[in-house]
Amino acid sequence: xxxxxxxxxxxxxxxxxxxxxxxxxxxxxxxxxxxxxxxxxxxxxxxxxxxxxxxxxxxxxxxxxxxxxxxxxxxxxxxxxxxxxxxxxxxxxxxxxxxxxxxxxxxxx
Numbered sequence: 001x002x003x004x005x006x007x008x009x010x011x012x013x014x015x016x017x018x019x020x021x022x023x024x025x026x027x028x029x030x031x032x033x034x035x036x037x038x039x040x041x042x043x044x045x046x047x048x049x050x051x052x053x054x055x056x057x058x059x060x061x062x063x064x065x066x067x068x069x070x071x072x073x074x075x076x077x078x079x080x081x082x083x084x085x086x087x088x089x090x091x092x093x094x095x096x097x098x099x100x101x102x103x104x105x106x107x108x109x
Contacts, residue, residue, distance in 0.1 A: 044089035
């Protein structure tokens with residue numbers, strides 16, 4: 001199971017997200033749930049870095065772990081752009097969860 005934890009500030013902004021685990025939907029290299037979740041999350045981080053020039057704090061390991069923390073001292077315009085990209089990521093992950101909920105679980109906190 002892939003566990004995704006989305007952390008939000010008191011005003012609802014996404015401050016970080018963490019993913020851990022493996023979907024185990026199929027064999028390694030054939031697992032579309034893992035591939036989809038990985039592509040969506042890494043794509044969001046790459047988009048943030050490329051389009052907003054924000055450098056999030058990123059931790060990851062080969063064991064199926066990814067953590068991304070967004071700096072909080074951003075201009076309102078930059079933060080709005082980062083949030084839009086993160087919200088798009090969450091919607092994409094929720095779509096995967098809707099279709100493959102046995103293999104991926106998203107929580108907010």
